Amino acid sequence: MAEPIRIALDVMGGDFGPTVTVPGAALALERRPDCRFLLFGNEAAIRAELAEHPRLAAVSTVRHCDVAIRMDDKPSQALRAGRRVSSMWQAIEAVKKGEADVAVSAGNTGALMAMAKICLRMMSNIDRPALAALWPTARGQSIVLDLGASMGADARHLVDLAIMGSAMARVLFAVERPTVGLLNVGVEEIKGVDEVKSASRALKEAEVPHLDYRGFVEGDEIGKGVVDVIVTEGFSGNIALKTAEGTAQQITDYLREAIRRSWLAKLGYLLARSAFRELRAKLDVRNVNGGVFLGLEGVVIKSHGGADALAFARAVEIGYEMAHHGLLTKIRDMLAVSRRDDQEAAQ
The missing domain is CATH 3.40.718.10 (Isopropylmalate Dehydrogenase)
Structure with a gap:
């Protein structure tokens, strides 16, 4: 039996936070029942939403975070205020630590990109x-x-x-x-x-x-x-x-x-x-809905900030597909061939 796909969610991201991200995750679980979730954000707010989705609650771990990155924060501000302590950073860091296969956030795009680059680093030669x-x-x-x-x-x-x-x-x-x-x-x-x-x-x-x-x-x-x-x-x-x-x-x-x-x-x-x-x-x-940040040593998905539950579920599903089918391995293999051809042409 295949291992479940572990998805780290920045539950506080986006315009609506847990009122959209939690129902969205529940909908994604209906379509991808082998998902498991790490939910990062305000624990009280998350558990209030999880009470309406017992099936999701059964396959989720909640990790409390005191800081949520605002949609209008500049990347530099977000890094100063939320590095290592925000729900966005900790969702990305879960991928780096191997606790999750993919991170999904509807939060501030610039902040998400900046944190992902610092936390996960770029692929070799990218x-x-x-x-x-x-x-x-x-x-x-x-x-x-x-x-x-x-x-x-x-x-x-x-x-x-x-x-x-x-x-x-x-x-x-x-x-x-x-x-x-x-x-x-x-x-x-x-x-x-x-x-x-x-x-x-x-x-x-x-x-x-x-x-x-x-x-x-x-x-x-x-x-x-x-x-x-x-x-x-x-x-x-x-x-x-x-x-x-x-x-x-x-x-x-x-x-x-x-x-x-x-x-x-x-x-x-x-x-x-x-x-x-x-x-x-x-x-x-x-x-x-759901953009994929490519070139990182990890899979990060950006949902539209104004997404509703249906749209957020789609972003989660795209993240699932990227992890399930080995996106990073495919990129590394293709890049290796391209770089080898460049070296041979230069000789």
Whole structure:
């Protein structure tokens, strides 16, 4: 029988704290019954919520923390106030100590990244972490990274992002050779900044297993799902993410306004309710909640701060998949091949 997946939760993180994170964990447990939980935060508040979820309580250990990182804390402030004593730090440290396989937090993104880098350290030969997340597409889902963990990237970092994103796609999509594209201003080889063009050449020449590089991808192709993994640096990736989220909300608002405009429109809605439910499900960001910090010596998942229980459960499930299917081992193996090819080319 396989060992259970141990999940450390920063219960106090996010806009709603235990009132969302505990029910979210309970929902994730229903779907992944081999989970076990370490819950870090205010013990009284956690146990009050656990009383409503006895099945979760039976597989959870509560560890009291006096400090909770605020959503508006600067990373430097969070480190000064919460290093070693906050629910966020202790959830990450549980991974470092081997007490948990993955840490999940809906808390302050900058603070979570800073604490994860200090506590877990970076993988060998990886200078900067990346934030990768699922992106709904016409064909299902793709992975996009980096979504804002660090700004700017040289060619080497973009290649590393492609490798780490491909490893994540192998876990989530159950494909042995995910397709990968570089986000660019055009598909022609002569277009784009030098770093992106250099990365493209390197990916074409590389013989990294489990990675099928398909070339450049333009912004309007992200939603088409033309590749499994789309790679870009954090500045443009974050802008693309926020633009997509805003557009989805704009479409929803337009439809709601149009339906209310006349009795005929309301009748049309009633006749097409199933189609509207399907559209709503595709636009529901809760189904893709949960970003993965890649490049660390441990698995850390960032949930949206405003997530409800359903969305937080999805973040927990993504963390489960990363740990269950050995994300870190896949990344290390692929990076080792890439670095070996670099050394051979330099000789």
